[in-house]
Amino acid sequence: xxxxxxxxxxxxxxxxxxxxxxxxxxxxxxxxxxxxxxxxxxxxxxxxxxxxxxxxxxxxxxxxxxxxxxxxxxxxxxxxxxxxxxxxxxxxxxxxxxxxxxxxxxxxxxxxxxxxxxxxxxxxxxxxxxxxxxxxxxxxxxxxxxxxxxxxxxxxxxxxxxxxxxxxxxxxxxxxxxxxxxxxxxxxxxxxxxxxxxxxxxxxxxxxxxxxxxxxxxxxxxxxxxxxxxxxxxxxxxxxxxxxxxxxxxxxxxxxxxxxxxxxxxxxxxxxxxxxxxxxxxxxxxxxxxxxxxxxxxxxxxxxxxxxxxxxxxxxxxxxxxxxxxxxxxxxxxxxxxxxxxxxxxxxxxxxxxxxxxxxxxxxxxxxxxxxxxxxxxxxxxxxxxxxxxxxxxxxxxxxxxxxxxxxxxxxxxxxxxxxxxxxxxxxxxxxxxxxxxxxxxxxxxxxxxxxxxxx
Numbered sequence: 001x002x003x004x005x006x007x008x009x010x011x012x013x014x015x016x017x018x019x020x021x022x023x024x025x026x027x028x029x030x031x032x033x034x035x036x037x038x039x040x041x042x043x044x045x046x047x048x049x050x051x052x053x054x055x056x057x058x059x060x061x062x063x064x065x066x067x068x069x070x071x072x073x074x075x076x077x078x079x080x081x082x083x084x085x086x087x088x089x090x091x092x093x094x095x096x097x098x099x100x101x102x103x104x105x106x107x108x109x110x111x112x113x114x115x116x117x118x119x120x121x122x123x124x125x126x127x128x129x130x131x132x133x134x135x136x137x138x139x140x141x142x143x144x145x146x147x148x149x150x151x152x153x154x155x156x157x158x159x160x161x162x163x164x165x166x167x168x169x170x171x172x173x174x175x176x177x178x179x180x181x182x183x184x185x186x187x188x189x190x191x192x193x194x195x196x197x198x199x200x201x202x203x204x205x206x207x208x209x210x211x212x213x214x215x216x217x218x219x220x221x222x223x224x225x226x227x228x229x230x231x232x233x234x235x236x237x238x239x240x241x242x243x244x245x246x247x248x249x250x251x252x253x254x255x256x257x258x259x260x261x262x263x264x265x266x267x268x269x270x271x272x273x274x275x276x277x278x279x280x281x282x283x284x285x286x287x288x289x290x291x292x293x294x295x296x297x298x299x300x301x302x303x304x305x306x307x308x309x310x311x312x313x314x315x316x317x318x319x320x321x322x323x324x325x326x327x328x329x330x331x332x333x334x335x336x337x338x339x340x341x342x343x344x345x346x347x348x349x350x351x352x353x354x355x356x357x358x359x360x361x362x363x364x365x366x367x368x369x370x371x372x373x374x375x376x377x378x379x380x381x382x383x384x385x386x387x388x389x390x391x392x393x394x395x396x397x398x399x400x401x402x403x404x405x406x407x408x409x410x411x412x413x414x415x416x417x418x419x420x421x422x423x424x425x426x427x428x429x430x431x432x433x434x435x436x437x438x439x440x441x442x443x444x445x446x447x448x449x450x451x452x453x454x455x456x
Contacts, residue, residue, distance in 0.1 A: 031405060031415045032229055036236060038244050039217030039256050043409045044232045045224045045401060051127045053225025054402045058410060061119035061213035064188035064262050070200050072193030074114035077206045079156055081112035084147035093147060108135040110142060116189055117340045118410060127226045136238045144242035148203050161195045175284040175451040178274050182447040183290060183344050187265045216244035217256035222406040224398045265290040265342040268445040280452035283356040287363060287448045291345035292440050294338040294411045301428055301436035302336060307383045308375045310334025310347060315382060321366050328359040345441055356453035368443040374434025388422045
């Protein structure tokens with residue numbers, strides 16, 4: 001029988017998933033930062049508008065930490081975080097169904113996620129003291145004591161393997177995998193989970209991953225919500241207490257394991273063209289190379305440059321030349337994927353197979369011209385107006401603001417980064433954008449992947 005919402009759940013639903021529209025003035029709220037005795041670092045925006053709090057706890061444990069034969073390990077641990085918790089501190093074990101019901105009763109949410117760089121947990125709760133205490137206690141158990149049940153992993157692994165097999169029948173997936181392999185080479189950013197790598201992941205591998213990389217002393221905690229610094233500090237202490245106790249039982253006093261440095265992505269030395277025959281109505285084209293790290297001082301200039309080149313939708317140069325003037329593609333874009341290491345710069349489009357060669361040629365010309373000459377004054381003004389004008393939409397909910405605070409925390413950016421963002425964008429000159437793009441993008445050394453551009 002379906003359970004009726006509790007009072008807490010009803011209130012959470014009434015407030016809405018996006019926490020309603022936030023005040024643009026939130027950008028001016030100070031970000032507080034401190035380090036707990038455990039070593040965990042905390043970033044807080046005390047936003048009292050709505051009685052809710054969003055918390056992200058991040059660790060340097062993303063997929064770039066996966067052993068190559070076990071690609072997908074970090075994602076597997078994140079997937080299994082909600083499948084059960086062990087008994088601890090007198091509290092009974094709970095399976096995935098019991099956990100789901102517990103969170104529903106609290107009107108709160110909790111989950112785990114892994115991307116290329118980080119492994120993170122996200123908690124959202126009302127700040128009612130009794131509810132928040134219960135939600136934090138439950139979340140702390142999921143962080144420290146996941147049960148990782150073998151039978152559930154076998155089920156999830158089978159589903160994941162089937163999804164991989166199905167995805168590999170699509171030209172877009174084939175193109176993305178070929179592109180990643182060519183751009184990243186042996187770097188972990190290029191690793192792909194396969195049926196074979198998933199078969200090598202078992203419960204013991206997930207347990208070892210968790211013990212090795214999920215440590216309280218290395219946590220970076222970002223908080224946005226109606227909490228004072230004292231309340232936030234207490235929340236983090238409670239949230240990490242079971243994990244800290246586990247660390248203390250196996251680590252020397254004051255020790256905090258440091259994951260080894262990940263090598264940089266090697267730059268490409270020559271152009272490469274990869275043609276993959278595929279029976280599809282559209283040819284899928286990806287053109288690119290290793291790009292930029294998030295901490296690079298050129299990041300903002302490159303962001304603005306990419307907006308003009310291919311990230312600004314219908315106003316971009318690529319869209320104008322490839323779609324509007326020549327009708328070679330319905331859509332074309334460019335993007336950067338900055339991370340702790342240099343994520344890829346990519347130009348992507350789909351076109352008729354018989355037009356693929358021309359679409360590639362035009363795209364290459366547009367990129368080369370932009371890198372050589374940079375934006376016009378009119379293009380730069382339009383890009384600034386669009387980006388600065390849309391800045392409020394980047395922070396118009398607790399969740400969006402949390403994402404920005406977590407970005408500051410993860411990449412070691414200044415605490416006033418958001419306050420200065422619009423001024424720094426406005427201050428960029430056309431020559432600065434041109435020079436930054438020229439440092440990052442090398443048209444003569446691009447990988448070009450075309451899937452379905454010729455008959456198989």
